[in-house]
Amino acid sequence: MQVDVDLEARTEVPRWMAYGTPVFTVLAALSVSAVALAALDVDPIAAYEIMFVQTLTTEFGLTETIAKGVPLIFTGLAVYLPLKAQLWNIGAEGQLFIGAVAGTWIGLNVSLPIFALLPLMFVGAGVAGALWVAIPAWLRAKWGINEIITTLLFTFVAADLKNYVVRGPMQAPGANFPQTAQLPAAGQLPVIPGIGFPSGIVIAVVFVALTYLLVNHTRLGYEITFIGANDRAAEQAGMSTYRIYLFVLMVGGAFAGFAGISEISGVQTRLRAFFAPGYGFTAIPIALLGRNGAFRVLLAALFFAVIFVGGSSLQTLLSVPAAIVDIIQALIILFLITAEFFKRYRVSLSLERDPGAEPRGKRPEGEI
Amino acid sequence: MSKQILTRRDALKAAGGTAGILGLAGCSGGSSEGSSDSTETSGSTETAGSTATTSSSGEEVNAAFIYQAEVGDVGWDRAHEDARQIVTEEYDWLNTEFSEAVAPGDVQRVIEQYISSGMDVIFGTTFGYMDPMANMAPDYPDTIFEHCSGFRTEENMGRYYGRLYQARYLCGVAAGLLTESNQLGYVAAFPIPELIRQINAFVEGARSVNPDVTAEIRWTNAWVDPPAVTQAVNALTSNGADVINNHQTTTAATQTAAENEAWAFTYTTSMAEAGGDYYGNSAVFNWEEFYGPTLEAIHEGAWGSDAYWDGLDAGVVGLGDWGPQIPDDVISEVETVQEELVSGDRTVWQDTQFEGESDSFLFSEMQSYVEGINGEVPSS
Numbered sequence A: 001m002q003v004d005v006d007l008e009a010r011t012e013v014p015r016w017m018a019y020g021t022p023v024f025t026v027l028a029a030l031s032v033s034a035v036a037l038a039a040l041d042v043d044p045i046a047a048y049e050i051m052f053v054q055t056l057t058t059e060f061g062l063t064e065t066i067a068k069g070v071p072l073i074f075t076g077l078a079v080y081l082p083l084k085a086q087l088w089n090i091g092a093e094g095q096l097f098i099g100a101v102a103g104t105w106i107g108l109n110v111s112l113p114i115f116a117l118l119p120l121m122f123v124g125a126g127v128a129g130a131l132w133v134a135i136p137a138w139l140r141a142k143w144g145i146n147e148i149i150t151t152l153l154f155t156f157v158a159a160d161l162k163n164y165v166v167r168g169p170m171q172a173p174g175a176n177f178p179q180t181a182q183l184p185a186a187g188q189l190p191v192i193p194g195i196g197f198p199s200g201i202v203i204a205v206v207f208v209a210l211t212y213l214l215v216n217h218t219r220l221g222y223e224i225t226f227i228g229a230n231d232r233a234a235e236q237a238g239m240s241t242y243r244i245y246l247f248v249l250m251v252g253g254a255f256a257g258f259a260g261i262s263e264i265s266g267v268q269t270r271l272r273a274f275f276a277p278g279y280g281f282t283a284i285p286i287a288l289l290g291r292n293g294a295f296r297v298l299l300a301a302l303f304f305a306v307i308f309v310g311g312s313s314l315q316t317l318l319s320v321p322a323a324i325v326d327i328i329q330a331l332i333i334l335f336l337i338t339a340e341f342f343k344r345y346r347v348s349l350s351l352e353r354d355p356g357a358e359p360r361g362k363r364p365e366g367e368i
Numbered sequence B: 001m002s003k004q005i006l007t008r009r010d011a012l013k014a015a016g017g018t019a020g021i022l023g024l025a026g027c028s029g030g031s032s033e034g035s036s037d038s039t040e041t042s043g044s045t046e047t048a049g050s051t052a053t054t055s056s057s058g059e060e061v062n063a064a065f066i067y068q069a070e071v072g073d074v075g076w077d078r079a080h081e082d083a084r085q086i087v088t089e090e091y092d093w094l095n096t097e098f099s100e101a102v103a104p105g106d107v108q109r110v111i112e113q114y115i116s117s118g119m120d121v122i123f124g125t126t127f128g129y130m131d132p133m134a135n136m137a138p139d140y141p142d143t144i145f146e147h148c149s150g151f152r153t154e155e156n157m158g159r160y161y162g163r164l165y166q167a168r169y170l171c172g173v174a175a176g177l178l179t180e181s182n183q184l185g186y187v188a189a190f191p192i193p194e195l196i197r198q199i200n201a202f203v204e205g206a207r208s209v210n211p212d213v214t215a216e217i218r219w220t221n222a223w224v225d226p227p228a229v230t231q232a233v234n235a236l237t238s239n240g241a242d243v244i245n246n247h248q249t250t251t252a253a254t255q256t257a258a259e260n261e262a263w264a265f266t267y268t269t270s271m272a273e274a275g276g277d278y279y280g281n282s283a284v285f286n287w288e289e290f291y292g293p294t295l296e297a298i299h300e301g302a303w304g305s306d307a308y309w310d311g312l313d314a315g316v317v318g319l320g321d322w323g324p325q326i327p328d329d330v331i332s333e334v335e336t337v338q339e340e341l342v343s344g345d346r347t348v349w350q351d352t353q354f355e356g357e358s359d360s361f362l363f364s365e366m367q368s369y370v371e372g373i374n375g376e377v378p379s380s
Helices: A015-039 A044-057 A059-084 A092-109 A114-143 A147-165 A200-217 A219-229 A231-236 A241-268 A279-289 A294-318 A322-344 B009-022 B076-090 B104-116 B127-139 B164-178 B193-209 B226-238 B252-259 B272-278 B288-299 B328-343 B359-364
Strands: A002-009 A345-352 B061-066 B094-099 B121-124 B144-148 B157-162 B183-188 B214-219 B243-247 B263-268 B279-285 B307-310 B317-319
Touching (some): A044 A294, A059 A092, A059 A241, A092 A241, A114 A147, A114 A241, A231 A241, A241 A279, A241 B104, A294 B104, A322 A345, B076 B094, B076 B279, B094 B104, B104 B121, B121 B127, B127 B157, B164 B193, B164 B317, B183 B226, B193 B243, B243 B252, B272 B279
Parallel strands (some): B061 B094, B061 B121, B144 B157, B183 B214, B263 B279
Antiparallel strands (some): A002 A345
């Protein structure tokens, strides 16, 4: 007996599938995770109620979700935009570090009122992130050198650079701890008056909207998508992949830089040697889930924020070990990514019965 | 351990469904913006032993411990977790909870949740929690904050650490007696004062009994990087070191040293299994010697914010069990030195450039090697 697996790209995704799969896959992931929770004598329903309902219905949960979501939205866009041109920006974490370094430097060394200092920090962080990815971008655009490798390796360089500056030029005076001084109040992102949400979310949503307009409503965006779909055809149609590749990666780098400074300015208040939030890597599944539009990136980033915030609540409130929380989060992500695959491809299994055939994996005797 | 559920003002309705299952342990009148009255806790107690009141004399105490890494078999967080279990066992008026793998950027959220669920005292056990805790403390005046390894305090936030370098010194004495090549190797994570202090003390201990000893240091720039540690140990032993010490949250150094037939010393918890016949000892934390008295003071309403930095005399640091092949005369020599350190007849820094330096210097400014260590502290 032989099982044949056939993959066929779907030309059209049925509506029920587009909306139903995320829900069903999350539910499926949660039911698998329930086994682990039940094994620890934790009531899965109570756990999920804390993880999702409380996170989404309390002021505390929403505030924290948004705070966590801001850098994830930025890094999500940092991976999303290059992905539109079929480039993989795996090094958003490194661009985030560089953005954090540049933005923190401005915050510590430039003395301006808050309404001028904060925008300047963001601009500095964005420019730094864009320049950081410019070399891999140029290598890709000019010589076709794989950007997955180069952007990733640049992350390690960025991490060392960050570790250097907090022990050297940017170290807080007075004590030998590897960290900068604290940002002045004018360099810290305030909360939105009245509702208490971190103001970074406003900037993040603005850039989501701008990205949406860019990709869906401009000539440039059309070229990006076209090149992503078929770069050779695009070249033949007179489009410049060189220009687009540089553009999408550098704008992506700027977004990652925004993520870095929004986290330092909004949450951490100073740059420390051990700052390595991993948002640049989490951004990859976020961009995969949100690949069909900037607003989906926003939703995916907020969803990840919910499972991070809700997951840590499981620890504090139900004493669920961190490893189990990791498993739940990983299962949700794994199931969602898998569902994406099934949404894009039709899989058909067929069983073939051939009484004469040898069992698979066993070479017929006499054959070499 | 009691199971508690977050029940903020807005969440009461939503939580209603599960409160019956889990036990409604405390409800906060606070808001996440951190208004100063945000820690009134009115405790209703369905779950046995989780009275959520603010600390006052004779009441139950609810304490939360927060760790940066996942608690493994060995290492920094393990030492704190062991102590948490010891004190939880010891005091029937004490309830404890813990969270692991909490990044400094997330700790504020975790602390807020603990406070709303009725915790009276928060122990934060990594340097990176210092700013968030110090920033939160004034907003939660009824909660006690205790931060390990930092330098900031507030009226309701103390800090604590152990003089582990004293135990390192004792390991050094043993190393100085054990070495035949007179070369020691040391694999360390980051060139910050805490690590330099311990390296210096280890080498000083060795040179106090064997002035010919020299030491070579390798930096990995990571707390956990077993391949880098293994490489570093291989390099050190092939350069002639026959005693290896390390400052890493992994058993890799101990194991590789033993494989290369070099004596292996380590820190925070015992790593005897990894060292086998070549295991020396470990400079360990006995954090229960801090947590116990501190929690008792909280229980009795006698707690005050201070900067705790005790050592061998308080028992908060010490040596673990000796490896199976360490000669008895080495052990007894180390015990003699330990008595001298505790009685004050000997100090770790005597006859070094650091003799007579203040605690503040030792804690946050030590940035050079003592004599006998090859090379310089990596410049910053």
